[in-house]
Amino acid sequence: MVTINMPEVELTPAGRPILLPTETECSLLSGVQLLCEDDDRLSHFSLHLDPGLLTLTTHRLILIPENSSTAAPSSTQSQHSSSTSRPCSIPLGSITQIFVLKKSIKAMFGSPRLRFQLSVDSEGRVGKTGRSVVVTAVMRGKGDVEAFVDKFRRTWEARVWERDPDGSAGGQGSGGSNSTGNHSVGDSVSGSGRGGFDSRGMRVVGVSGILRREQEIWENTDKNLQEAFQDLNALMSKAKEMVMLAEKMRLKLLSGQSQVSDEELGTKEEMQDWLLSVGVISPVTKESAGALYHQQLSRQLADFVRIPLDRAGGMINLIDMYCLFNRARGTELISPEDLLQACSLWEKFDVPVMLRKFDSGVMVIQNKAQRDEEVFSRIKSLVTRADTLRTGISASDAAITLGIAPALAKEHLLAAESQGLLCRDISPDGFRFYVNLFPEICIDDIHLVMDEGLYTAWIKSSSLSRLMGH
Amino acid sequence: MADFKFPPFYNYPPYFTLQPVKDTREKQVQLWKELILDYCKTRNIFVIRPEEDFPLFSNPTIDRSLTHEARQVFLSALVSEGRAEWLDKGHKKCLVLWHRIQDWADILVQYVKENGLEDSVMTVEEIRSGPESRGTELHGMDRIILWRALKLLENKGKLAIFKGTSADDEGVKFSL
Numbered sequence: 001m002v003t004i005n006m007p008e009v010e011l012t013p014a015g016r017p018i019l020l021p022t023e024t025e026c027s028l029l030s031g032v033q034l035l036c037e038d039d040d041r042l043s044h045f046s047l048h049l050d051p052g053l054l055t056l057t058t059h060r061l062i063l064i065p066e067n068s069s070t071a072a073p074s075s076t077q078s079q080h081s082s083s084t085s086r087p088c089s090i091p092l093g094s095i096t097q098i099f100v101l102k103k104s105i106k107a108m109f110g111s112p113r114l115r116f117q118l119s120v121d122s123e124g125r126v127g128k129t130g131r132s133v134v135v136t137a138v139m140r141g142k143g144d145v146e147a148f149v150d151k152f153r154r155t156w157e158a159r160v161w162e163r164d165p166d167g168s169a170g171g172q173g174s175g176g177s178n179s180t181g182n183h184s185v186g187d188s189v190s191g192s193g194r195g196g197f198d199s200r201g202m203r204v205v206g207v208s209g210i211l212r213r214e215q216e217i218w219e220n221t222d223k224n225l226q227e228a229f230q231d232l233n234a235l236m237s238k239a240k241e242m243v244m245l246a247e248k249m250r251l252k253l254l255s256g257q258s259q260v261s262d263e264e265l266g267t268k269e270e271m272q273d274w275l276l277s278v279g280v281i282s283p284v285t286k287e288s289a290g291a292l293y294h295q296q297l298s299r300q301l302a303d304f305v306r307i308p309l310d311r312a313g314g315m316i317n318l319i320d321m322y323c324l325f326n327r328a329r330g331t332e333l334i335s336p337e338d339l340l341q342a343c344s345l346w347e348k349f350d351v352p353v354m355l356r357k358f359d360s361g362v363m364v365i366q367n368k369a370q371r372d373e374e375v376f377s378r379i380k381s382l383v384t385r386a387d388t389l390r391t392g393i394s395a396s397d398a399a400i401t402l403g404i405a406p407a408l409a410k411e412h413l414l415a416a417e418s419q420g421l422l423c424r425d426i427s428p429d430g431f432r433f434y435v436n437l438f439p440e441i442c443i444d445d446i447h448l449v450m451d452e453g454l455y456t457a458w459i460k461s462s463s464l465s466r467l468m469g470h
Numbered sequence: 471m472a473d474f475k476f477p478p479f480y481n482y483p484p485y486f487t488l489q490p491v492k493d494t495r496e497k498q499v500q501l502w503k504e505l506i507l508d509y510c511k512t513r514n515i516f517v518i519r520p521e522e523d524f525p526l527f528s529n530p531t532i533d534r535s536l537t538h539e540a541r542q543v544f545l546s547a548l549v550s551e552g553r554a555e556w557l558d559k560g561h562k563k564c565l566v567l568w569h570r571i572q573d574w575a576d577i578l579v580q581y582v583k584e585n586g587l588e589d590s591v592m593t594v595e596e597i598r599s600g601p602e603s604r605g606t607e608l609h610g611m612d613r614i615i616l617w618r619a620l621k622l623l624e625n626k627g628k629l630a631i632f633k634g635t636s637a638d639d640e641g642v643k644f645s646l
């Protein structure tokens with residue numbers, strides 16, 4: 001009895017599979033169990049995986065068992081060994097045949113079963129040639145099984161993985177062919193640690209897709225130029241196009257969009273790099289994820305926000321994130337409602353980020369690790385300096401010191417105020433915050449000043465400035 | 471009367487902005503109540519008109535002054551504690567009772583006893599502005615407050631009020 005050995009898949013912290021550079025998601029189906037029913041071959045191979053979320057990509061079938069993912073709605077079948085509950089994948093290239101979905105009376109009452117044939121070697125490693133086994137996918141979930149199967153077949157027939165320049169992804173011989181037969185397969189997926197955000201490689205959708213298309217247009221233009229200069233006849237035939245091109249370039253120069261100097265070219269490159277670095281290669285769409293759309297979007301968003309969140313100092317306005325996320329998605333834009341719903345779902349997942357609503361109604365995304373106490377103590381040290389004791393601070397002062405946006409700084413200041421740490425001063429000069437001295441003032445003797453404390457420090461600071469002619 | 475000494479927090483800008491947070495607001499209101507009573511007592515002020523300029527409510531040193539809302543809040547806090555009274559429905563005149571009516575009555579009794587005026591008759595106006603009261607807190611005191619204190623003593627049977635020919639010459643006969 002040999003266990004079928006499938007390459008493992010690494011997940012992002014939010015529980016989404018890390019895709020290959022050119023891989024995109026096609027469809028998802030939940031509640032799928034993979035079984036090997038190779039009875040007629042004296043049961044050489046065995047396979048028994050916990051039911052989970054089956055993701056179809058252009059390159060692979062990825063199974064994320066329900067009890068292994070961070071979503072963790074507790075599985076009823078957790079008695080299986082842990083090795084079978086890890087996320088794993090089947091390269092589409094190793095699938096040799098997909099059988100027709102059975103439409104019998106029996107199938108109407110039971111769960112739909114899809115059988116496909118897989119090539120393995122004698123030790124059960126998927127992706128090697130040698131023997132073939134039939135694997136059955138039992139679809140116990142509620143998703144649109146027929147649509148999934150249809151997409152599965154079309155994706156498999158499209159053989160996108162073969163067009164991959166490095167050919168590593170779904171083709172034969174991938175998936176841990178260099179491993180020594182133990183369970184540590186799957187290096188081709190995760191070993192590079194690129195997390196699918198690499199700027200190299202071909203892109204199909206998103207910002208990178210647009211950039212690529214632009215690149216193609218310019219390559220064509222370049223070809224036109226070369227052909228045109230080959231001989232005069234050709235130039236004559238191309239004259240019309242050349243005039244149009246010249247006009248187009250002139251307009252671009254006039255509008256200042258075209259970069260001419262080396263320095264500006266550098267800036268444009270930087271800009272492109274930056275766009276690529278934030279690009280979402282395989283945006284979750286309603287089409288690909290179906291009923292699981294918001295859940296998957298939520299996970300993808302959780303992975304995406306980490307970099308902008310770190311840059312913004314641990315907290316970012318929801319609206320800013322909406323813009324960043326949609327720009328990264330390029331063509332597959334999401335609505336504000338979708339974003340909000342995706343953020344709301346974070347409560348159910350174990351992700352390191354959270355949605356927070358301030359009393360003012362402003363909504364932000366923040367790191368769970370970010371503690372208010374920490375921000376408060378920074379605010380406190382900011383307002384108790386000799387000069388700020390006397391002058392107070394504005395939201396923009398706090399924004400500069402805390403390294404966050406002024407609107408968010410104000411939220412923090414208001415939160416600190418409601419905690420009794422600060423109090424406000426509204427005057428024609430503006431809205432400022434002071435350290436709260438009220439608790440230190442004695443009500444029985446309003447002239448009493450203690451030997452030490454913030455009130456005393458403030459009196460010293462303010463009387464000193466008045467002596468100096470302020 | 472001595473010059474009024476402002477407490478240090480009078481130069482604290484947030485003192486002049488109504489604080490929205492409950493605990494902070496309570497303390498701020500308390501401090502304003504104390505300061506208003508202290509100031510009025512020192513300066514012998516009986517009536518505050520919140521809509522008009524009132525020196526206490528503006529601090530030119532820090533260029534801050536109380537908004538009308540804040541003035542209403544602080545004076546109303548005094549009213550609810552019995553340390554002030556609105557003289558009109560529009561809250562435009564506020565009578566400040568840095569001594570409560572009972573305290574004023576006690577001062578009056580004390581004054582009568584010290585000056586041997588028991589069983590004697592004097593006009594109400596004489597108590598406020600006569601030579602005997604000079605140098606006491608009664609001198610120049612608000613008519614309304616004096617009248618209330620007299621009424622309180624009348625109810626206790628310690629004096630009798632006679633109607634005069636005009637409003638100005640009501641007479642008082644003490645019977646302590």
